[in-house]
Amino acid sequence: MRRVLFALVAVLSFALAQGARSDYTGLVLSTPFPSTTVRAGETVNLSLKLKSYNLEPQYVRLGVEGVPEGWTVALLGDGRPVKAAYLEPDGSVDLSLRVEIPKDAAAKSYAMTLVASGSTAKATLPLTFTLGEVLPPKVSLEVELPVLKGTPTSTFRFRATLKNESDQDLLVGLNADAPQGFEVRFKPAFSTQEVTTLPLKAGASKDMDIEISPPPQVAAGTYPIQVLARAGEASASLSLKVVITGRPELSLSTPDGRLSGKAYAGRFSPLKLVIKNRGSAPAKNVKLSSFEPSGWEVKFDPKKIDEIPAGGQTQVTVQIKPSQKAIAGDYMVTLTANPQNGTSKSEDFRITVLTSTLWGIVGIVLIAVALGALAFAVARFGRR
Amino acid sequence: MTRREGSAFTGMRVVFFKELADLLSGSRMRFLEALVVLTALGTAYAAIQNIKNTVGEDPFLFLRLFTTAKDPLPSFVAFLGFLVPLLAIALGFDAVNGEFQRRTLGRILSQPIYRDVLLFGKFLAGLTTLAMVLTATWLFVTGLGILLTGLAPSGEEVARSLIYLVAAVAYGGVWLALSMLFSTLFKNPATSALATIAVWLFFTVFWGMIAGLLAPALSPVRYGFPDEVLRQAQVELALSRISPTTLYAEATLAILRPEVRALGPVLPLQLQGMVLGTPLPLSQSLLLIWPQFSGLIAASVILFVLAYVIFQRQEIRA
Numbered sequence: 001m002r003r004v005l006f007a008l009v010a011v012l013s014f015a016l017a018q019g020a021r022s023d024y025t026g027l028v029l030s031t032p033f034p035s036t037t038v039r040a041g042e043t044v045n046l047s048l049k050l051k052s053y054n055l056e057p058q059y060v061r062l063g064v065e066g067v068p069e070g071w072t073v074a075l076l077g078d079g080r081p082v083k084a085a086y087l088e089p090d091g092s093v094d095l096s097l098r099v100e101i102p103k104d105a106a107a108k109s110y111a112m113t114l115v116a117s118g119s120t121a122k123a124t125l126p127l128t129f130t131l132g133e134v135l136p137p138k139v140s141l142e143v144e145l146p147v148l149k150g151t152p153t154s155t156f157r158f159r160a161t162l163k164n165e166s167d168q169d170l171l172v173g174l175n176a177d178a179p180q181g182f183e184v185r186f187k188p189a190f191s192t193q194e195v196t197t198l199p200l201k202a203g204a205s206k207d208m209d210i211e212i213s214p215p216p217q218v219a220a221g222t223y224p225i226q227v228l229a230r231a232g233e234a235s236a237s238l239s240l241k242v243v244i245t246g247r248p249e250l251s252l253s254t255p256d257g258r259l260s261g262k263a264y265a266g267r268f269s270p271l272k273l274v275i276k277n278r279g280s281a282p283a284k285n286v287k288l289s290s291f292e293p294s295g296w297e298v299k300f301d302p303k304k305i306d307e308i309p310a311g312g313q314t315q316v317t318v319q320i321k322p323s324q325k326a327i328a329g330d331y332m333v334t335l336t337a338n339p340q341n342g343t344s345k346s347e348d349f350r351i352t353v354l355t356s357t358l359w360g361i362v363g364i365v366l367i368a369v370a371l372g373a374l375a376f377a378v379a380r381f382g383r384r
Numbered sequence: 385m386t387r388r389e390g391s392a393f394t395g396m397r398v399v400f401f402k403e404l405a406d407l408l409s410g411s412r413m414r415f416l417e418a419l420v421v422l423t424a425l426g427t428a429y430a431a432i433q434n435i436k437n438t439v440g441e442d443p444f445l446f447l448r449l450f451t452t453a454k455d456p457l458p459s460f461v462a463f464l465g466f467l468v469p470l471l472a473i474a475l476g477f478d479a480v481n482g483e484f485q486r487r488t489l490g491r492i493l494s495q496p497i498y499r500d501v502l503l504f505g506k507f508l509a510g511l512t513t514l515a516m517v518l519t520a521t522w523l524f525v526t527g528l529g530i531l532l533t534g535l536a537p538s539g540e541e542v543a544r545s546l547i548y549l550v551a552a553v554a555y556g557g558v559w560l561a562l563s564m565l566f567s568t569l570f571k572n573p574a575t576s577a578l579a580t581i582a583v584w585l586f587f588t589v590f591w592g593m594i595a596g597l598l599a600p601a602l603s604p605v606r607y608g609f610p611d612e613v614l615r616q617a618q619v620e621l622a623l624s625r626i627s628p629t630t631l632y633a634e635a636t637l638a639i640l641r642p643e644v645r646a647l648g649p650v651l652p653l654q655l656q657g658m659v660l661g662t663p664l665p666l667s668q669s670l671l672l673i674w675p676q677f678s679g680l681i682a683a684s685v686i687l688f689v690l691a692y693v694i695f696q697r698q699e700i701r702a
Binding site (some may be wrong): 054195207291293295296323325326327328329330331333350352354355357359361362363364366367369370371373374377378 | 500645646650651653654656657658659662664665667668671672674675677678679680682685686688689692693695697
């Protein structure tokens with residue numbers, strides 16, 4: 001029962017709506033925003049709609065009345081200037097009005113009237129254009145986390161939001177004032193593309209990444225970086241800070257730079273090792289260790305270095321003793337320096353093992369014995 | 385038997401140069417020289433063709449000239465491995481009994497020279513002839529290599545190939561001394577030649593097999609422990625090193641291939657951390673082959689002493 005009632009109500013209201021619509025007879029000329037604010041020198045396009053209700057087909061003349069002096073107005077249909085439209089019963093056409101406002105127009109309201117006159121009906125549409133004070137271009141730049149901390153090798157990424165707070169599209173140029181050696185890159189958010197300017201539509205905002213790479217040899221400390229976004233006279237600046245914590249960075253080498261040495265099998269042979277700290281903080285408690293073939297012995301003198309200052313170096317003597325049974329030739333020995341406050345550094349050294357010349361002497365003795373036998377035979381059996 | 389007066393080497397120079405002249409002018413020498421030159425030409429040419437096709441960069445490209453084989457030709461060193469004994473045997477098999485046969489020994493010894501000097505002179509002349517032939521061959525191959533590859537050998541390559549040359553001469557010395565020993569032992573030159581060739585064949589072809597059979601008998605692997613296997617391998621190697629052919633092959637291998645590190649079984653433990661494929665310094669390669677090298681020299685001296693003792697005790701009045 002209730003269902004039937006609902007259906008009845010629905011049908012009735014539909015019929016009523018149809019009836020209300022078909023009640024109106026005449027021409028209608030409409031635009032969504034008949035009163036707009038514009039700037040001097042601007043060209044405005046207004047979209048228009050002309051529709052007939054319950055009229056016979058007719059020819060409709062179109063015109064604009066009351067155009068302010070110096071203004072250029074054109075009615076466009078399908079992109080071309082038009083003077084009239086032909087409407088079928090209940091038909092409609094889309095039009096647009098292009099209004100070119102002179103640059104020197106005074107700041108006040110201007111009115112004009114659009115007129116559409118057919119043979120049996122007429123429609124008018126009053127339009128108002130208000131030339132107000134123009135908003136100056138304005139941009140703002142904000143960052144979530146203005147201070148970041150990291151090591152000299154890390155990349156500092158600041159997420160910033162650039163906003164166009166004016167009513168016009170802007171092309172915003174980006175600049176940074178960073179300490180010597182710091183590299184600053186601007187990237188739109190979630191993009192790897194580097195940019196120097198960002199186009200921003202009126203009122204729009206854009207997220208971007210400011211990436212800062214400090215030079216690898218930079219000393220520990222706090223470094224201020226000024227970022228400037230500029231569009232014409234409008235500009236916004238942002239103060240960022242990069243806090244670089246020191247880190248030791250060790251390198252292993254020999255005084256002459258060669259990573260090779262010689263050692264006799266079964267004997268300790270010295271190898272001078274130079275440990276350099278090229279990092280930004282002193283390396284503390286540097287422990288030295290080695291990975292060598294089994295049966296070998298590697299001794300460090302000293303075994304531990306208390307401190308290597310940043311940019312400093314230390315010499316260590318490494319005693320390498322290859323196994324007594326080692327075969328002559330090249331072997332890899334890995335030496336590692338491990339500071340307490342940083343990552344360890346390993347280097348492969350190529351050690352050429354030389355064997356002792358003992359067997360050479362045995363061979364000479366063998367030949368000597370043979371020659372001795374010859375001498376004995378000559379002495380014993382020599383005869384006339 | 386009376387004791388000799390004065391130096392045992394009086395007149396050796398005369399015997400040496402006379403023997404050298406005889407050896408070098410003999411028709412036997414022509415054949416041997418032709419054989420060696422043909423060998424050198426063939427193997428070196430084949431090796432160069434092979435090197436040109438395959439080897440890109442090699443710090444010891446020139447040494448590959450001696451060791452590269454191309455089917456069906458063996459490498460230069462392998463060829464010399466059996467040409468050098470042949471040459472040495474040909475030079476020495478009738479050194480003493482030939483003089484007996486020609487009834488010239490009495491006439492020579494009636495000259496004012498000691499009997500010692502005759503054998504010394506013959507041996508040294510044979511060795512010098514051998515050295516001359518091998519040096520000429522070496523120069524021939526080296527020259528051919530420079531000509532066809534357009535590369536000059538480095539100092540170390542020259543040093544290594546010269547050491548190889550000396551080792552080849554020492555290897556020839558063993559067979560020369562052996563052939564002279566047999567030529568004093570047997571009265572008939574044909575017998576001594578056959579005996580020497582038999583010994584050479586025995587050591588070259590059969591000794592390896594015999595060593596392979598003897599080693600399990602001397603050092604059996606009972607439980608399959610690694611050290612048992614190792615010991616057996618070492619025994620087999622030691623046995624095979626009795627043969628001069630093995631000594632020559634090992635010396636050649638280590639001196640002409642600088643990347644060879646060891647000439648015996650190597651434990652995996654010793655391989656740990658080793659950078660494979662890198663060349664040994666020349667001094668280390670030399671040290672590696674030194675036992676082989678001194679073994680060859682000592683063997684030829686001992687064989688010569690035997691020949692000398694037998695010759696000195698022989699009745700030579702025909």
